[in-house]
Amino acid sequence: MTRPEPPQRPAVRVTVAQIQGSSDPGANREMVADAFATAQRVRADLVVFPEYTAAFAPDGVGIEHAESLQGPFLGRLRELAAASGVAAIAGLVIPGSDGRASNAVVAVDGSGELAGVYRKVHLYDAFGASESVRLEPGPVDAPPLVLDVGGLRFGVLTCYDLRFPESARRLVDAGAQVLVVPAAWADGGLKAMHWRTLAVARAIENTSAVVAVGMAGKGVVGRSLVVAPDGVVGLELDELPAIRTVDIDGAQLGEVREQNPSLANRRYRVIPR
Numbered sequence: 001m002t003r004p005e006p007p008q009r010p011a012v013r014v015t016v017a018q019i020q021g022s023s024d025p026g027a028n029r030e031m032v033a034d035a036f037a038t039a040q041r042v043r044a045d046l047v048v049f050p051e052y053t054a055a056f057a058p059d060g061v062g063i064e065h066a067e068s069l070q071g072p073f074l075g076r077l078r079e080l081a082a083a084s085g086v087a088a089i090a091g092l093v094i095p096g097s098d099g100r101a102s103n104a105v106v107a108v109d110g111s112g113e114l115a116g117v118y119r120k121v122h123l124y125d126a127f128g129a130s131e132s133v134r135l136e137p138g139p140v141d142a143p144p145l146v147l148d149v150g151g152l153r154f155g156v157l158t159c160y161d162l163r164f165p166e167s168a169r170r171l172v173d174a175g176a177q178v179l180v181v182p183a184a185w186a187d188g189g190l191k192a193m194h195w196r197t198l199a200v201a202r203a204i205e206n207t208s209a210v211v212a213v214g215m216a217g218k219g220v221v222g223r224s225l226v227v228a229p230d231g232v233v234g235l236e237l238d239e240l241p242a243i244r245t246v247d248i249d250g251a252q253l254g255e256v257r258e259q260n261p262s263l264a265n266r267r268y269r270v271i272p273r
Contacts, residue, residue: 011247012150012178015039015047015086018224020217020241021056021184023065028054029076032090035243040084042245045110045150047088050215051103051159051182054092058219062134066093066101069117074106082112087149089156091182094119096136103135105156105182107147116156118145121167124160127188131160140272144174152177152250154211159183162195162212166270168202172263173270177253179208184215185223192221196236203227207257209248216241229256 017035021028032053039047054073055065067073073092081088087110093101094117103120119138124131145156155176161167168179179202185195195214203210207229214237216222222239226246235246257263 010251011249012046012152013042013044013245013247014211014226015042015044015243015245016211016213016224016226016235016237017047017049018214018216018222018237018242019049019053021050021052021215023055023057025055025067025073028056029073032077033080036080036084036086036088038243039086039245044086044245046154047086048180048211048213049088049090049182050213051091051105051184052093052215053090053182056184056215056217058217060134061093061101061103063095063099063101066095069094069106069114074114077106078108078112078114081108081110085110087147089147089154089180089182091158093135098136100134100136102138103131103158104138105145105158107145107156109147110149115147116145118142118156118158120158120161122160122164124186126160127186127191129186144171144176146171146174146176152248152253154178154180156180159185162198162202165202165205168206168208170270170272172206172208177208177250178248179203179206179210181210181212183212185221187219187221192223195221195223196225199225200227200231200233203229204231205262207253207260207263209253229253
């Protein structure tokens with residue numbers, strides 16, 4: 001791919017890649033390459049993929065799906081970012097320290113450099129699932145992962161983390177203006193409603209945009225959405241695979257925070273325990 005000149009516009013352009021992942025890592029890397037091609041064509045600054053982009057199984061992801069940060073998935077992601085100039089955020093699992101895997105999200109900047117890794121803190125031991133059997137939690141006191149793209153700061157959390165408002169608030173305390181939520185949100189009674197409601201709530205309470213990107217396919221809801229800092233949903237997909245692009249306006253973020261200074265008015269801090 002030929003690397004384009006940086007776009008000249010006041011907003012940051014984000015491509016939402018709601019892919020349908022599988023347990024075939026090679027096929028998943030091909031889908032990632034196709035999404036990058038789309039992002040480059042529309043002159044996006046950032047492309048966001050779901051949780052478990054590198055490998056996904058509806059009945060559970062574990063150590064058998066893990067690969068190291070020196071493996072082919074992150075290598076390909078960095079290569080595509082460097083060739084296109086498009087930054088990326090995507091999920092994979094990496095080997096843990098105790099025989100389990102670690103659910104991770106990587107952020108790669110537009111030069112192809114690894115900007116950071118977030119290891120999921122809140123494991124999905126709820127609604128009959130037991131994610132902690134296969135995965136180990138990330139350290140609660142790890143530095144927040146915040147990626148600078150086009151003058152905006154994108155903070156990363158993952159899937160079940162969305163149910164914990166302190167996770168989002170910790171990112172905002174670290175300077176995040178946009179909350180990015182790669183997910184493979186499990187389907188079931190009321191689950192799609194919870195996903196949407198929580199994404200909107202995190203936007204309103206943090207006066208931050210939210211980019212929530214769900215995995216499509218069996219057992220998960222898809223339904224990616226982009227929420228403005230005032231809670232208005234600007235993009236919402238259904239359960240099928242799709243790639244869409246939106247612009248996030250930094251000026252609107254500033255205006256909302258001026259009109260609703262709830263962050264300045266808060267009286268409590270978030271402290272990891």
